[in-house]
Amino acid sequence: MEHHNPLEQFAIQRIVPLHIGGIDVSITNSTVFMVLAIALITLFLTLSMRSGSLVPARWQSMAELSYEFIGNMIRENVGNEGRRYFPFIFSLFMFVLFCNLLGLIPYSFTVTSHIIVTFALAAVVFIGVTIIGFIRNGAGFLRLFVPSGVPVFLLPLIIVIEFLSYLTRPISLSVRLFANMMAGHTVLAVFGSFVVALGILAGWMPLAFIVAMIGLELIIAILQAYVFAILTCIYLNDAFHVHH
Amino acid sequence: MDAAAAKLIGAGLATIALAGVGVGIGQIFGSFVSGALRNPAAAPKVFGNVLLGFALTEAVALYALVIAMLLLFVF
Numbered sequence: 001m002e003h004h005n006p007l008e009q010f011a012i013q014r015i016v017p018l019h020i021g022g023i024d025v026s027i028t029n030s031t032v033f034m035v036l037a038i039a040l041i042t043l044f045l046t047l048s049m050r051s052g053s054l055v056p057a058r059w060q061s062m063a064e065l066s067y068e069f070i071g072n073m074i075r076e077n078v079g080n081e082g083r084r085y086f087p088f089i090f091s092l093f094m095f096v097l098f099c100n101l102l103g104l105i106p107y108s109f110t111v112t113s114h115i116i117v118t119f120a121l122a123a124v125v126f127i128g129v130t131i132i133g134f135i136r137n138g139a140g141f142l143r144l145f146v147p148s149g150v151p152v153f154l155l156p157l158i159i160v161i162e163f164l165s166y167l168t169r170p171i172s173l174s175v176r177l178f179a180n181m182m183a184g185h186t187v188l189a190v191f192g193s194f195v196v197a198l199g200i201l202a203g204w205m206p207l208a209f210i211v212a213m214i215g216l217e218l219i220i221a222i223l224q225a226y227v228f229a230i231l232t233c234i235y236l237n238d239a240f241h242v243h244h
Numbered sequence: 245m246d247a248a249a250a251k252l253i254g255a256g257l258a259t260i261a262l263a264g265v266g267v268g269i270g271q272i273f274g275s276f277v278s279g280a281l282r283n284p285a286a287a288p289k290v291f292g293n294v295l296l297g298f299a300l301t302e303a304v305a306l307y308a309l310v311i312a313m314l315l316l317f318v319f
Contacts (some may be wrong), residue, residue: 007317088266172303175303175305175306175307176299176300179303179306179307179309179310180299180302180303180306183306183309221297223295223298224299226295226296226299227296227300230296238270
């Protein structure tokens with residue numbers, strides 16, 4: 001029996017080797033799927049909004065639904081000031097969503113199952129929120145680390161804890177998405193190897209599990225994109241409304 | 245102790261985190277169901293929060309998985 005490593009699916013393969021100034025900028029399967037995701041988002045949004053009718057048809061209402069979804073999320077979690085950042089959060093949500101969904105296609109590559117990709121996204125959010133917070137509140141942004149109503153003798157401890165929890169935000173944001181994607185796909189691959197190993201006689205049992213698992217993975221793919229976007233909104237809210 | 249054996253034991257110990265996550269996910273959905281039975285009209289409104297809580301709790305389990313993977317494959 002052939003042996004397959006369940007982690008093999010995450011391997012990055014160079015498709016077009018490319019070196020510019022000693023930096024490896026090869027086009028890999030990861031690059032291809034990122035470009036594919038962006039192309040699909042662009043196609044989806046432009047083609048579905050082409051008719052632009054007042055009463056939306058199916059495709060147009062799907063595009064409007066995703067727009068409304070993020071619009072409401074920002075309105076509820078950040079408030080009116082947050083609407084300036086709608087394009088950023090909408091792009092973030094759509095990119096993560098499409099990368100997650102593309103990864104569910106068998107033999108495809110999941111971009112978001114690599115921590116460097118999710119960490120880059122989370123680092124952009126973290127650095128952006130910090131800069132926006134300091135621009136809008138000046139040094140007052142530091143009040144974020146001083147919760148109100150805490151006894152003075154506890155303050156030194158609380159400030160350190162709050163500061164550390166602020167610093168771990170990009171890590172938890174990125175690891176959450178990466179680990180969800182990696183774990184789901186690894187479980188699918190492990191159970192896929194069970195189907196092969198058990199053959200026709202008992203192979204249907206893990207196969208049935210895989211079918212259920214794909215359903216769960218579909219929910220997780222959408223849910224994690226939602227969680228990523230809503231946590232970005234919550235962090236952005238901190239930059240606007242510092243009173244803790 | 246052999247370093248390889250210690251690695252495997254450590255990866256196994258990392259899965260203890262699942263106990264807490266199991267309690268957490270049960271708590272989330274249990275509270276949701278008992279709340280939804282008391283006030284079914286309000287249930288759809290909080291279901292989004294339930295899913296968010298579920299995803300955040302599940303992520304804790306995956307941190308344990310990451311630690312197990314790090315122990316097994318990186319060290």
